[in-house]
Amino acid sequence: MPMSTTTSLDRRRFLAVSAGTALAATGLSACAGSVDNGTNASGSGKTTLTVMTVENEWDKKGLKAAEEALGMNLNVIIWDATKLNAMLAAKNPPDVVRGFGATETPYFAARDLMTDLDPYFAKSSVLKPSDLDPVNDVWRYDGKKQGAGPRYGMAKDYSQDSMFWYRTDLFQAAKLDAPSATEPISYDEWLDLGKKLVKRRLGKVKVYGLNATGMGVFPQLMGMTASAGGSLFAEDLATVDFSSPEALKALRWYLEYAKADIGPSVVNPNPDGWDGPTYQANRMAMSCNGYWFGGLIGADAKLAGVSRFAPAPQFGSNRVSSCFGATGFWIPRDAKKKDAAWKFFEWYFGGKPAQDRAASGWGIPSLKSLRPKMPQTNAFQKQAFAVQEQELPHFSVLSFTPYAQQAALEGVLNKVLPGAVKSGTSAGKVADQLNSRMNEALAQGKELVG
Amino acid sequence: MSTEQIAAPGAPSPSGETAAGPGPRTGAHAGRRPRSLTTRRSWSFYVFAGPWVLGFVALTAFPLGYALWLSLTNADGLSNNSRFVGLENYRAVLTDPETLSSLARTGVFVAITVPLSIAAGLLLAVLVNQPIRARGLFRTLLYLPAVVPPVGAALTFKLIFDRDSGAANGVLDALHIDGVSWLMDPYARWVLVSLVLWGAGNTMIISLAGLQDIPKELHEAARMDGANAWQSFTKITVPMLSPVLFFQVITGIIAAVQSFLPLLISLDPTPRGVTSVPEGNYLFMIHVFAQYFANGRYGYASAMLWVLFLIIVAITFLVFRLSKGAVFYSVDPEPTRQSRPRTIGDK
Numbered sequence: 001m002p003m004s005t006t007t008s009l010d011r012r013r014f015l016a017v018s019a020g021t022a023l024a025a026t027g028l029s030a031c032a033g034s035v036d037n038g039t040n041a042s043g044s045g046k047t048t049l050t051v052m053t054v055e056n057e058w059d060k061k062g063l064k065a066a067e068e069a070l071g072m073n074l075n076v077i078i079w080d081a082t083k084l085n086a087m088l089a090a091k092n093p094p095d096v097v098r099g100f101g102a103t104e105t106p107y108f109a110a111r112d113l114m115t116d117l118d119p120y121f122a123k124s125s126v127l128k129p130s131d132l133d134p135v136n137d138v139w140r141y142d143g144k145k146q147g148a149g150p151r152y153g154m155a156k157d158y159s160q161d162s163m164f165w166y167r168t169d170l171f172q173a174a175k176l177d178a179p180s181a182t183e184p185i186s187y188d189e190w191l192d193l194g195k196k197l198v199k200r201r202l203g204k205v206k207v208y209g210l211n212a213t214g215m216g217v218f219p220q221l222m223g224m225t226a227s228a229g230g231s232l233f234a235e236d237l238a239t240v241d242f243s244s245p246e247a248l249k250a251l252r253w254y255l256e257y258a259k260a261d262i263g264p265s266v267v268n269p270n271p272d273g274w275d276g277p278t279y280q281a282n283r284m285a286m287s288c289n290g291y292w293f294g295g296l297i298g299a300d301a302k303l304a305g306v307s308r309f310a311p312a313p314q315f316g317s318n319r320v321s322s323c324f325g326a327t328g329f330w331i332p333r334d335a336k337k338k339d340a341a342w343k344f345f346e347w348y349f350g351g352k353p354a355q356d357r358a359a360s361g362w363g364i365p366s367l368k369s370l371r372p373k374m375p376q377t378n379a380f381q382k383q384a385f386a387v388q389e390q391e392l393p394h395f396s397v398l399s400f401t402p403y404a405q406q407a408a409l410e411g412v413l414n415k416v417l418p419g420a421v422k423s424g425t426s427a428g429k430v431a432d433q434l435n436s437r438m439n440e441a442l443a444q445g446k447e448l449v450g
Numbered sequence: 451m452s453t454e455q456i457a458a459p460g461a462p463s464p465s466g467e468t469a470a471g472p473g474p475r476t477g478a479h480a481g482r483r484p485r486s487l488t489t490r491r492s493w494s495f496y497v498f499a500g501p502w503v504l505g506f507v508a509l510t511a512f513p514l515g516y517a518l519w520l521s522l523t524n525a526d527g528l529s530n531n532s533r534f535v536g537l538e539n540y541r542a543v544l545t546d547p548e549t550l551s552s553l554a555r556t557g558v559f560v561a562i563t564v565p566l567s568i569a570a571g572l573l574l575a576v577l578v579n580q581p582i583r584a585r586g587l588f589r590t591l592l593y594l595p596a597v598v599p600p601v602g603a604a605l606t607f608k609l610i611f612d613r614d615s616g617a618a619n620g621v622l623d624a625l626h627i628d629g630v631s632w633l634m635d636p637y638a639r640w641v642l643v644s645l646v647l648w649g650a651g652n653t654m655i656i657s658l659a660g661l662q663d664i665p666k667e668l669h670e671a672a673r674m675d676g677a678n679a680w681q682s683f684t685k686i687t688v689p690m691l692s693p694v695l696f697f698q699v700i701t702g703i704i705a706a707v708q709s710f711l712p713l714l715i716s717l718d719p720t721p722r723g724v725t726s727v728p729e730g731n732y733l734f735m736i737h738v739f740a741q742y743f744a745n746g747r748y749g750y751a752s753a754m755l756w757v758l759f760l761i762i763v764a765i766t767f768l769v770f771r772l773s774k775g776a777v778f779y780s781v782d783p784e785p786t787r788q789s790r791p792r793t794i795g796d797k
Contacts, residue, residue, distance in 0.1 A: 082743050089527045111528045203628035204614050268631060269726060271612040283614075407744035411725025415548075418635070418729075441745060448529040 047072040047340045052087075052094040053329075054079050070347055072340060088113055093332035095341040101139040101153055101326035102398075103219065103406040106237070108330070109141040110402035110449045114152040115331040120342045121151060126350035133158070133366050137397050138326045145237070147397035153330030154349050157363025159290020160321040160391050161215045162223045162312035164190075165297065169306040170197055170207065170285040181387050184311040184319065187224065187253050190286075191260070197285035198262040207283050209262035211275050214289040217254065217266060217417070218409045219324035222398050224250035226322065228315035237401040238446050240409075240438045242431035249315060251434075252427040259421050266417045279303075290323070294384045295362030304380035309387040312394075321394040328366070364388065403445030404438075412437045514759075521752035528746070539753035549754065552737040553761075556707060559639075559733060563646045564702040568695060571653025576683070578654070579661045589658070596651030603648060604714030608633065611641050633715065639730035642712055653698055660694035661687065692777040700769060704762055712736050734758060 049070070051057075055078050058066055067074050077083065079098050087093045099108075108114050121129050135158040142149025171178050174197050179185050185193075194210030213220040225232045230246025233239070242251055257265065263284070264270035272278060275287040276296050280303060287293065297307045312321040329348065331341045348354065349366065358365035358373040361381065365371055374388075375381040400406070412434060420430045521539050525532035543549050578589045595603065610617045611632035619629035632641050664687060672682045688695075712731035716723055724740045734754070741751035 085527050085743065108528075112530070113528060202623055202626065203630070204619055204623065206614070266726070268613060268634065271608055271615070271633070273723075405744065405746060407725060408746065411740060411744050414726045415729075444524070444747065445526070448524065448526050448531050450531050 047337060048075050049073070049096065049337055049340045049344055050075045050077060050094040051096045051098075051329075051344070052077040052079050052084060053096075053098040057098075066347075066353075069351070070344060072343075088332065088334075091334045093334050095335040095337045096329050096331055096344055098327065099153065099330055100324075100406075101136075101155055101328055101330075102322075102324050103400045105139050105152055105330075106141045106146050106400050106402035107405055109150075109152050110143070113333055115333050115335065115338060116150040117152060117154075117331065117342075117345075118150050120345070124342075124346060126346040127154070127367075131367050131369050133364070133368055133371075134395060134397075135323050135326050135364070136366055138323060139328065139330070141402070146399040153328050154345065155326040155328040155366040156349065156354070157292070157357050157365055158323045158326045159292045159363055160312060160388075160395055161290045161324045162220070162227075162288065162321055163290050163387075163391060164210075164286050164288045164310050164312070165279070165293055165307055166286045166310060167279070167282070167284075167306050168308055170282070174285075178308060179310040181308070181310060181383065182390060184314045187227075187313045187315050190313040191253065191257055191262075194257070194262040194286060195260055198260075205261065205263075205268075207285060208264065208278065210257075210286040210288070211263040211270070211278075211284060212254070212257050212288050213265075214275065214287065214293075215324040216406060216410055217413050218406060219322075220288070221247070221250050221254060222400075223312070223320065223322050223324070224253065224315060226320045226396075226398055227312075227318060229318045231398075233399060233401055237399055238403060238442055240401075240435060240442070242434045243428070246315075248427050248431055251431055253315075255417070255421060255427055255430065258417065259424075265421075266414055267421050290363075291361075291384065291388050292363040294381075295360055298361050298375070298380060304378070307380065309384040311387060311391050319394045320396055320398075321391050322396060322398045326366075364392075401442060401445075402449055403442045408441050409438055412441070517752040517755055520748050521750075521756050523749045525748045526746035527742075527748040532749070535749065539750045540757065542750060543753050543757050549734075549737060552732055552734045555730070555732065556709075556734040559642075559709065560703055560706040562643055563706050564699060566643070567646055567650050567653050568657075568698050568702060570647055570650040571655075571698070572657045572691075572695070574650060574654040575657035575661055576687075579658060593651035593655055596649045596655070600649075600711065601714055603645060604711060607641060607645050607648075608715050633728070635728045635730045638712075638715075638728040642715065642731050645711055645715060646706075646709075653702070656694060656698060657691065660691045664690045689778040693779055696773050696777045699773075700766060703765055703769065707758065707762055707765075708735050709733055710735055710739075713739065 049072050051074055053076060057076070063074060063076065077094055084093070084097060093113075099105075105114075121127055121132075133155070135155050136151065137147045139153040139155065140147055140149050140151050166179060168178055176193065176196060179193070190210065190212075194212075196209065197207070198205060198209035199207035222232050225244075225247045228246035228249050230244050232241065232247055234241060241247060254265075257263070258267050261268065264275075270278060275284060275289060275293070278284045279287050279293075280296070280300065291309070294307075294309065297303050314320070329345065331338055331345075335341055354365065354367065354370060355373060357363065358370040359375060361375045361384075365373065374385055376385045416430060416433045416437065419425070420433075522534055522536060523532045524535050524539075574592050578585055578592060582588070598606075609615075611619075613619060613629055613631045613633065616632065618632055622629055630637055632638070668686050668690070669682055672686055677685065712727050712733055713724055713736055716727045716731075724736060725744050727736050735758075738751050738754045738758070741747045741754065
């Protein structure tokens with residue numbers, strides 16, 4: 001067969017060349033991270049650290065100050081779960097990623113996506129293990145349980161998320177005694193107060209009596225079950241059991257709460273997505289949020305004057321007050337600039353930003369040495385600090401499963417609970433449905449994790 | 451202008467050479483053109499077509515192939531232990547009641563929103579095509595909602611229809627009527643339909659362009675023959691507009707099947723919040739998103755997308771088949787060589 005000597009580009013060759021170029025470009029983009037020399041485009045020679053965090057982490061001025069303090073450029077990627085998944089899957093993740101230690105650590109650690117930070121902590125003169133608040137243990141996972149094993153991240157600050165804030169003006173208007181600042185009330189008393197505080201008009205709730213779930217329904221049910229002396233997860237974290245007496249107690253309570261329609265729930269979610277605007281607008285009497293919520297309240301003197309903090313309600317004598325967030329940062333295993341990332345850790349968690357955060361009242365500092373910096377100037381701050389101090393000893397790590405994300409478990413609750421509340425399905429039957437659907441999802445995850 | 455310059459494609463040129471048509475040049479005549487001209491013309495064609503082909507391969511063909519491969523595994527996108535599961539995900543997609551009900555719900559959504567939005571757009575187009583005062587202003591006002599980004603429109607609807615602080619219930623309250631949980635079942639789907647209709651300016655503008663393309667003489671002739679407005683509309687306007695309406699049906703169906711609006715009017719438009727979309731608005735694409743990013747079932751979700759892709763292809767094919775005889779083209783859409791119009795510049 002004679003070889004073609006033509007120099008023109010025929011159609012087949014054109015398509016083949018195009019396809020090859022496109023695929024090569026696709027492949028090269030995935031490899032781009034591995035050839036990153038760490039310098040910025042301007043050629044200043046400074047290291048560029050890629051940080052995935054929320055949009056309001058820094059304004060322009062703050063970002064510039066951060067870059068100056070660190071002596072490196074920060075390439076900020078706005079946190080997005082879908083983007084993070086794609087970057088992790090492509091093995092080209094950011095160098096530092098913001099996350100919820102309490103619910104994400106087992107999931108990512110079990111998939112070998114996180115960097116073991118123990119060697120860095122051991123060498124650090126800024127972040128000493130002895131100075132770490134116990135909450136940082138939620139960033140540990142030993143392959144079987146949370147709270148032990150290597151440290152994979154660190155909390156920037158935290159709260160005990162089953163505690164609640166209440167408005168004294170609404171209590172006074174309803175002629176009700178305010179909850180104790182030292183002794184936790186029972187969940188039943190809490191629900192009863194919520195029912196008494198709610199205000200309605202023509203099928204609408206004008207003032208919510210209570211929001212019972214600040215950090216999501218699943219963590220709240222975990223905390224309630226623990227307070228009743230049980231555990232939602234089995235010991236191997238591979239299954240849930242809503243049928244245990246303790247879990248049923250928690251589930252029954254939540255169903256009654258949702259049915260009573262006294263606050264945002266799976267049946268009537270808060271359109272704002274969080275309690276801040278509603279609470280500020282005098283439309284919520286009790287809000288289940290931890291110490292961090294005081295940062296919002298403290299910024300408004302009038303609101304601070306009528307707001308008080310209270311211990312987490314309890315089901316039984318097993319006083320538990322956990323943290324379901326412990327928001328902080330972690331370093332992906334495939335991060336390219338781990339030493340620079342650790343430098344960021346030391347600055348962010350132990351430097352000026354950490355001191356500023358501690359003094360702001362937007363959370364409990366994650367270093368014990370920073371606790372004295374918590375605001376205690378006015379009456380509102382003093383009351384919140386005192387209640388928080390008494391609550392700290394009751395903190396404990398509740399292990400989350402490595403086999404499913406919180407979103408998947410919340411998804412099952414969102415599918416099952418609204419119908420159950422409307423139809424009045426018994427808690428036992430609801431528990432069976434939840435067990436079946438959640439355990440199926442967990443089994444799929446377990447197969448992949450091994 | 452030379453004879454060659456106005457020769458119809460495919461027609462023989464004075465030199466006996468076939469004019470360049472869309473097909474490949476074959477046979478004895480192919481080599482007669484000077485090589486440099488052929489090369490230059492093919493290069494210029496490929497230079498213009500190249501970016502699109504590159505984009506198609508990198509952004510469509512490759513992801514399609516990758517998704518096909520994923521759909522044959524139990525991957526969660528992050529673990530290293532995923533394995534090949536054959537057609538198991540497809541079997542699961544076609545038997546999972548939740549997936550099938552989300553598909554059926556999507557079908558109902560398409561059946562309601564596509565005809566309604568096209569009809570609303572046509573009605574508005576007919577109205578603003580009338581010789582009325584401030585016609586331009588009305589056109590602008592009616593088109594304006596279509597310019598608002600879907601996220602902004604969805605946020606507005608969310609605030610209007612909030613049960614406890616929304617304007618909709620405020621009106622009911624003023625009338626001493628009990629408030630309604632608009633954003634929850636069973637009302638949420640109607641809020642979603644309203645949101646789709648809110649953007650009817652898009653279909654209006656396309657129909658308006660079609661209306662203005664209809665020769666006035668046809669309506670005048672009909673009027674002189676005694677046709678009333680309704681007869682003129684149904685016997686002239688609609689048939690003449692049928693290619694435009696057909697285009698809207700096809701694109702409307704494809705867009706509605708892939709609709710993501712329910713997530714935008716949900717209370718938490720994130721992978722975590724996707725699962726809180728009310729049952730009535732839990733459409734197929736919402737379920738796909740939840741499977742990918744809330745449940746980490748990349749394999750299963752990819753199979754869902756492939757099933758959806760095949761469904762869209764099948765629907766499009768079906769609609770094309772059914773449209774034969776119902777769509778009137780003033781120019782034959784499949785011209786034969788003989789009927790092709792001559793084009794200046796063709797050689």
